[in-house]
Amino acid sequence: MSDTIKYILPEEKMPANWYNIQADLPKPLAPVLNPGTGEPIGPDDLAPLFPMELIMQEVSQEREIEIPAPVRNVYRQWRPSPLFRARRLEAALDTPAKIYYKNEGVSPAGSHKPNTAVAQAFYNAESGIKKLSTETGAGQWGSSLAFAGALFDLEVRVFMVKVSYNQKPYRRALMETYGGSCIPSPSMETEAGRQILKYDPDSPGSLGIAISEAVEIAATHDDTKYALGSVLNHVLLHQSIIGLEAMSQFEMADDYPDIVIGCAGGGSNFGGIAFPFIGEGLRGGRKVRSIAVEPSACPTMTRGKYAYDFGDTGHLTPLMLCHTLGSTFMPPAFHAGGLRYHGMAPLVSHLVELGEIEPRAVHQNPSFEAGLIFARAEGIVPAPESTHAVRTAIDEALRCKQEGKSETILFNLSGHGHFDMSAYSDYLDGKLTDQDYDHEALAKSLSELPQVG
Numbered sequence: 069m070s071d072t073i074k075y076i077l078p079e080e081k082m083p084a085n086w087y088n089i090q091a092d093l094p095k096p097l098a099p100v101l102n103p104g105t106g107e108p109i110g111p112d113d114l115a116p117l118f119p120m121e122l123i124m125q126e127v128s129q130e131r132e133i134e135i136p137a138p139v140r141n142v143y144r145q146w147r148p149s150p151l152f153r154a155r156r157l158e159a160a161l162d163t164p165a166k167i168y169y170k171n172e173g174v175s176p177a178g179s180h181k182p183n184t185a186v187a188q189a190f191y192n193a194e195s196g197i198k199k200l201s202t203e204t205g206a207g208q209w210g211s212s213l214a215f216a217g218a219l220f221d222l223e224v225r226v227f228m229v230k231v232s233y234n235q236k237p238y239r240r241a242l243m244e245t246y247g248g249s250c251i252p253s254p255s256m257e258t259e260a261g262r263q264i265l266k267y268d269p270d271s272p273g274s275l276g277i278a279i280s281e282a283v284e285i286a287a288t289h290d291d292t293k294y295a296l297g298s299v300l301n302h303v304l305l306h307q308s309i310i311g312l313e314a315m316s317q318f319e320m321a322d323d324y325p326d327i328v329i330g331c332a333g334g335g336s337n338f339g340g341i342a343f344p345f346i347g348e349g350l351r352g353g354r355k356v357r358s359i360a361v362e363p364s365a366c367p368t369m370t371r372g373k374y375a376y377d378f379g380d381t382g383h384l385t386p387l388m389l390c391h392t393l394g395s396t397f398m399p400p401a402f403h404a405g406g407l408r409y410h411g412m413a414p415l416v417s418h419l420v421e422l423g424e425i426e427p428r429a430v431h432q433n434p435s436f437e438a439g440l441i442f443a444r445a446e447g448i449v450p451a452p453e454s455t456h457a458v459r460t461a462i463d464e465a466l467r468c469k470q471e472g473k474s475e476t477i478l479f480n481l482s483g484h485g486h487f488d489m490s491a492y493s494d495y496l497d498g499k500l501t502d503q504d505y506d507h508e509a510l511a512k513s514l515s516e517l518p519q520v521g
């Protein structure tokens with residue numbers, strides 16, 4: 069039996085700044101466009117939705133942005149998060165590779181999402197806002213924002229994709245425990261929701277629809293702003309604390325990753341762990357291979373187009389250049405609800421195009437299989453989303469074994485799976501299928517992408 073090795077950073081070594089990869093890009097991001105005029109939008113266009121501090125972070129070219137003291141104080145409750153050397157997993161695989169993982173499941177909500185929820189709640193509260201509206205798929209983001217809202221005295225309303233609302237009553241209960249309110253989407257509370265229900269009263273909902281509802285509430289209420297849990301530059305900025313801590317922890321371990329892996333829904337936990345390492349390489353330092361892993365049933369980077377698209381189904385958002393399956397694409401149901409989004413973060417998409425990130429798609433059965441191997445070796449049950457990263461880490465470790473190489477692999481364990489045990493039951497009972505996406509529906513959705521000159 070190999071010993072557990074845990075790298076704990078002392079609190080005073082917690083990063084004082086977030087890292088903004090925009091400062092190190094060899095080619096800048098494409099502008100965000102107004103869908104009506106096709107012209108780049110300015111900070112004022114986003115002011116109805118976000119506080120100015122977050123808008124300025126969205127477009128900032130500064131490499132380091134200070135983490136405000138009240139945010140650091142909340143982070144201290146669970147940060148720095150531990151980095152583990154997965155010695156028992158290495159032994160189980162009989163691989164010469166070294167496998168490390170950063171455990172983001174130790175946060176109060178059980179995932180990496182509070183890293184940005186707390187920051188967003190802070191900046192909104194500071195600008196005098198009293199209410200936030202948002203959407204959630206599987207419920208991870210809704211519960212993270214409800215937690216952050218409780219700390220900064222904000223009323224949080226969450227539009228939750230209806231199928232998940234019905235399937236995951238405990239996530240809803242968690243949001244309500246933190247004082248948030250949770251509405252199944254599509255709902256009758258917004259024009260966007262009413263339009264969907266008029267044509268499809270039994271609509272199961274989607275993340276794209278729920279975003280339309282949450283954005284509409286913020287756009288039509290002066291006291292309410294909108295909060296997004298992934299995709300946007302400021303979200304990836306806040307998540308950079310994961311990779312920055314990992315860099316210090318690798319110094320403690322006297323090691324450095326050859327490969328950095330994260331699962332990718334909107335791209336925030338992947339960007340969070342990988343960008344500090346990619347940035348090091350962009351500045352002329354050590355290069356890593358970074359792998360972003362998406363579900364084969366929602367293959368945004370590996371099967372989508374790199375094009376301007378809306379962030380929501382109701383087309384209320386500006387246009388962003390990103391990998392997309394089209395804003396009307398409905399991925400088949402699978403258990404990693406946090407990975408069922410049609411688009412990818414513009415920053416991740418841009419770095420894929422620049423050849424700095426390798427995208428990869430994996431199915432849910434091999435992912436759950438990897439989740440079980442990991443749980444039986446390391447004791448932690450990964451969230452269904454995180455099992456995609458575990459699968460890829462194991463695959464790379466097995467490749468190392470075949471090639472007789474002792475590479476160093478780092479992956480992000482984005483969350484624990486304690487609210488997803490019914491998915492594990494389905495896997496253990498042999499009830500999970502590896503559905504392919506509907507090729508015709510994807511072709512149709514891609515043919516409907518907005519035309520940008």
Ligand SMILES: *Cc1c(COP(=O)(O)O)cnc(C)c1O
Nearest residue numbers: 208298333334335336337406483
């Ligand atoms: C939401 C979520 C994801 C996917 O979102 P990203 O923005 O791509 O990180 C992954 N893992 C967990 C545990 C999540 O809750």
